[in-house]
Amino acid sequence: MVSQATQLAVKAEVVVKNFGATSVLHDLNLELPIGEITVLMGTNGAGKSTLLRILATLTQVDSGTVSIFGADIATNGPAVRALTGSVLHSPMLYADMSVRENLMFFADMYRLENVDDLIAQTTVMVGIEPRIDDRVRTLSHGFQKRVALARALMHDPQLLLLDEPESGLDSQSVDRLDRILDEYRSSGRTVVMTTHIVEHALELADRAVVLFDGRVGFNSENPQRDREAIQEIYSANRISISSLESQPQ
């Protein structure tokens, strides 16, 4: 039982999250094994971003338990965060500091050592080293996204959480991102991401989890094979939700 639990990167049990009168997640159960790239899918408001924020320990669940690598996130916050790297909607960078200053500051926050070498490696990996001494304010959105990715990768996390990482990136950068994620998977680490490019996600992912109505609606271990089913759910959801909205109360 214990050994099985430690095989899982993410385990969520009967998770409930409400914002006022809106129910975002209810009774969500999810198990994600180590070493896979999982894509979270679902319509707007299905709870993808909320789930990522819960895994990143930014949002507290109302009830239920979530553990990452076997550790309950409610009681092991700092330890779990040390294993996790996140790129969420906003780049989360100090606009009036340079890329290097930002990365050095966050390296301090993660208590990293050999910071100069680390920053040099990471910035080359995400392709921002030519602009390393520019203020973040002067960078385009796509560049800021890459800096955010560098911040998330610097401490070599075992679990990478990405919320629509392709948004704002050109196709070259998306390819670069794919290479990084591939490398990540092949070294036995885990990625959980959301995306708005379904086709791209299905090519990349080992597993597709479709969130629907605050629960896991479909959990596919072979997204390529289940491509049609997934897209059907997608379009079915759209239809059912839009017809619901147009109904008179």
Added chain:
Amino acid sequence: MFKVLNLLDPLLVLSAALMGVTLYLIFQWVPTELNQGAVQRILYFHVPVAWGSMLGIFVVSGSSFMYLWKKNEKWDRLAVASAEVGVVFGGLMLLTGMIWARPVWAVWWTGEAKLTTALILFFIYVAYLMFRAYFPPGGQRQRLAAIIGVIGAIDTPIIYFAANLWSQAHPPIVTGPAADAESTLGSDLGMVLLASTLAFTFIFIYLVQTRYKIRKSEDDLVELKRTSTSSSMPAGAN
């Protein structure tokens, strides 16, 4: 289901009856205090509402602490109910106190320690209610409000100590006609005060209880809305 205003609520009947007795005692039974005159009768309201506002602050602090500890909704409801009733009682306390002080002390307001403390605490709990009103709804609002409640409780002894030191350095100006005179009423005063305090305590409890129930049905309504919107969607795809 319950009715919010039940005229036969035993607590309401009891406090109404006690209030009737108290009014009789204050305006018919107890003799007029000779040094201060008729205005002294305001004391029979002032002391009980002051007691009620203190009770309110005490309950807010206690239940805020319990909410942070146990995360149970009922403590949050109790905190908001007693904060609202306590602030109303506190406002009445400040008002009746000023009306009494003007003829007796010859000033509306003075830097006396208890007055200063009461005023600052009043402001803290008004801020508590404003915070609740301005903050977006959800669990975070309740948590943060509870933190303000706890901070108010921690601040109270410090405020009182400071106000005391301050009033020693700046002796309050109390120059009214009868400021230092002994009361001519003796034990009658204590007797009326006791009855009045009891009546106001029951009203306090009744109001808090009613507000608590309203808060509860507000929460139930939100819950109902939530379940009805999510169940009206088609069931999961597999």
Added chain:
Amino acid sequence: MKGSLAIIWAIGRKDLLLEIRNKEVVVSVAGFALLVLVIFTFAIDLNQGNAKLVGPGVLWAGIAFAGVTGLNRAFALEVENSTLEALMLAPISRDLIYLGKALGNFLFIAVAQIIVIPLFAVLFNLIVFRWEMLAIALLTTLGFSAVGTLFAAMSVRVRAREVMLPLLFLPVVTPLLMAAVESTSHMVNGRSWSDMAQWLQLAVAFDVAFIVVSAFIFQHILED
């Protein structure tokens, strides 16, 4: 513990670096406080007796009101680009974030006072360059930043946060404000340390209570 102090200092140093580049907080706090002082020199006839009587109160009321604007600004900065969330993602406990932000606010208000207090001495013609003034200013600034950082973090998500922060902050710091005004008043009247001892002790008690409680309570503030 060494690691924790390094984290707190890193957060404070980062705030200082941004402040040196933007000059938003210190300039607004010092400017606002100076304006309060200048307006009072017109509002009140400042002969020698009056200056000693009202000067300390005007000084600390000005610094308190100006401090609120600075505290608001200092936290808004972390929210504008969601960098507060980046701090929350780091594997450090939340009390270190609180202590780091409080350190930054302490430094800002302290620097603003280094500008304001000498000008107060000039405008009100009072002698303030004494050790007593240093002790009073340090204790008051410590308490202001301890309480202010906590309430600023709570107010960031409130509609009309510019109004909410002073409404929460000012009543709670009243005891500290009394202590600052009374001790400063003793000082300008040439009294000794022992006369203001009780007030300084009160300020110490206030600071200790609120630093400990705020650091402990801060973890409840950040998550939503």
